[in-house]
Amino acid sequence: MKKLIALVASAVMFFALLGSLGFESTKAEVQLSTEKETKSVRTHASTVEDLLDDQGIKVEPHDELSHNLDDTITTGMQIDYQSAKQVTVKVDDNTEQYYTTADTVQQFFEAEGISIEERDEMSHEQASSIQDGMEIQVQKAFQVALNDGGETSEVWTTANTVSDFLKQQKISLKELDRLKQKDTASLSKEQNEVTITRVEKVTDVIEEQVDYAVVKRNDKSLAKGKEKVVQDGEEGQVVKHYEVTLENGEEVERKLIKEENKKDSKDKIVAVGTKVQQVQQAQPSQQAQSQPSRSNSSSGVQKTLYMQATAYTAYCTGCSGVTSTGINLRANPNQKVIAVDPNVIPLGSKVWVEGYGYAIAGDQGSAIKGNRIDLFMSDKGAALNYGRRGVQVKVYGN
Template sequence: MRIISKLLPASKMKLVISSIGVLALIAFAGLILFEATKAEVIIADNGNKQTVKTHANTVGELLAEAGITVGEHDALSHSEETKIKTGMEIDYETANKIIVSVDGIEQEYYTTADTIEEFFKDNELSFADRDDVSHNTTDAIEEGLHIEVAKAYQVTINDGGREKKVWTTGTSVGELLDTNKIKVKKKQDKIKPALNEDVTKDTSITIVRVEKATEEVTEKIAFETEKKNDASLLEGTEQVVTQGQEGTVVKKYEVTLENGKEVNRELVSEEVTEESTNRVVAVGTKEEVQESNLVTLSSKKPKVSKSVSKPAPKKSSKTSSSSSNSSKVLTMIASAFTSSCNGCSGYTATGINLKANPNMKVIAVDPNVIPLGSKVWVEGYGEAIAGDTGGHIVGNRIDVHVPSKDAAYNWGRRTVKVKILN
């Protein structure tokens, strides 16, 4: 200024100072006018509000001035082309990237929702209460959140023959049964698949309810008929000396039931509570002697003589030999048995199913006396097959098969003729 003052006369100096003052005033006025013409706008950046003054013409220009870049999935209350107006409030929210996995299939989402519930609603995602969702719907949304969903499916449980369908999202068989309050006896019931196996959509669970019970059965013991020779009775006659008395035996069985049906019966013990009494029959052996008087007409006194029977003609040796070769006759003690009893299998030692053939003529023999498979004829019984054995059938003993217990009692025990036919 001093240099200028030396160069310029005083009058001109005053003029210059005045001009500078005017320019400064104009600049200051312009600055005030510039500031006065700015629009005042509120920007809410992810909830953080700030008031700015701007000469920007559009929302996009304003956000650029504020250093805000709007992404494809971000939320903006106004389009970027919207003209700026004083008093405008612009809301901007950055979208969070989350992943939703449904039954192992992943999908990416971008959302500005605050909670999972809002996110599901915005994206029209709905899941049933029985589905397994990894997060609560009230949880807040965060960047990179991974929501896993296992959708429930139905499986069938056959519990002791009764079927029911239950929902599951995949677990072990044991856990599924516990969830549905189905109790099993692990050491007794049969469960398929095993309790530790995983449940899938194709799984069907079967529970066989196994129960064991003890059952007492009282059975009759048939009496045997015992025959004794009696020389005081005529041959061919019989007389009951002692009436037979049935005995009783109590048998205990362990019975196995599966789903209420008997599958096995095992004899545990048996106790004879009353012994049977044999029926005794006296068999006459006394021979009857018949005499007749023959009167001979002559001049002498009549002579009394015993009639003499004429001997029967002898058979040829050829016929006798043939008869002895074709059959063998034995005298044997015969009792009776039946296959229609509790615990009886019904199969003979040679594999004959007597339960399927209750009227079949079969006898139990000692194979050392009568070979198994032989065809025989039994007095009072008829033709039969030697098809079974027995612990008490030794020597000249046989058991004849009859269809019922009553028939066995009626047969009793007797001495019979047995002819081996082949």
């Protein structure tokens, strides 16, 4: 009996094994590739979807699959599946979400048509692998109008503030330099100007001449109205130190900070005659002969002339400002002096000119010949307006 039972059990096991072998032999063998692995799978699944369900893979709309889900499973089938990863891209202030099966950032950007320039700034390298949940930040470069010390240029940048821009461009400011904008000011496509004023202070040393003074002293040994230079004047010299402020290379301010006396000036001393000469009365015969042009009255007039008069200044073309007799007209603008022809009116003579008053015949000129005189005036406008006039001239002598 025991032998019979054992025989029956062995038969059952044999047929069970045979059935199992037959079931296995009916399975289809396929290759399944995912981003993690590639493996061979034997399956009784009838469709691709059934196979992926058996492998615990749920296909989402953005995933990539080499076959349709309802495709029939056949032996030797190669099935490729890649799950899509969620990626967030922030370009400046714009944020968008994407799903991608790309392997790298560069492939992802190319697939999505996202344009990136070399000058733009990105949070990840383009060769970086795509990770699920990755956030990529992109700052697009824009142009800034830079004025640095008067030199202008257009500069590409991704800086958010003026301070960041200066650091990015390696631009340093010195102590006196000025920024038109605050260093914390924002930069953008709309606010895209940076202006730097370069300020420096330098010392300028200048040597200047100092005019000498003209000192007049009465001299009773000289005839009244006559002058004689006793001591020539000499100009002095001072050294002036200026602090000069330059902005973008242009002078905007100058301050005198020190003055040194290098050489003292020396006064010009002029003796002025005070001696009054007695004029002898002319004989009646002489008076008759000279009556049209001379007068020997008690007034001291030696002769009266009718002459053509013009006017000049101490700064006329070719003028030195010093007369032929040594009178400095620039230093003595109120001095009454006329230029004469010495053959008509002796130099040093005291004269009276109609409309001009008392003066000294203290100068001469190449154009002043014969019946002509030239009146000194300190004001150029007055000299020009004087023009040419016929005047009466009284000569008193030296």
